[in-house]
Amino acid sequence: xxxxxxxxxLGGPLxxxxxxxxxxxxxxxxxxxxxxxQGSHTVCAVMTAEFLAYSKYVGNDLSTPRPEFxxxxxxxxxxxxxxxxxxxxxxxxxxxPDVHLEATHQRALDIVPLDVLKKHxxxxx
Numbered sequence: 001x002x003x004x005x006x007x008x009x010l011g012g013p014l015x016x017x018x019x020x021x022x023x024x025x026x027x028x029x030x031x032x033x034x035x036x037x038q039g040s041h042t043v044c045a046v047m048t049a050e051f052l053a054y055s056k057y058v059g060n061d062l063s064t065p066r067p068e069f070x071x072x073x074x075x076x077x078x079x080x081x082x083x084x085x086x087x088x089x090x091x092x093x094x095x096x097p098d099v100h101l102e103a104t105h106q107r108a109l110d111i112v113p114l115d116v117l118k119k120h121x122x123x124x125x
Contacts, residue, residue: 003032007106009117017044017103018079021072031081031105039083040111044103046122047078051097054090079103084111091116098122 003026006014019029025041026032033042045051052063052074062080065073074080079100088111090096099120108117 001034001036003034004107006030006032008102009104009106009109009114010101012102014105015100015103017081017100021074021078023079023081025081031103033105033107040085040107041081042084042105042108043082043087043112044100045080045082045087045097046100047074047076047080048097049076050095051090052076054093054095055086058089060086084108088112088116091120096120
């Protein structure tokens, strides 16, 4: 699998989203994607307690450790390459997490309008 070109939603180079925990479809710290990434793990989101509770409620528990998969569980403040559809769903429900635009892959725009992403934007570290 070869990643798509690493361009962010602002048209610049895709910056690292997070390495602790290591995130991304390719587990390379970037929200890179490819045709095999059915979930479009392209939005660099900063987890909040509210979003984690929402995600668990709708069936995607990101906070519970799953050692059998090498997953320690996420906590508020952790950056994570979130599925674009899940981000949009949470944003529509009023509990969308913050987003690092410079670390969000341009393919997120296939699902999430740029103005929605900008509404949740925070500066990249």
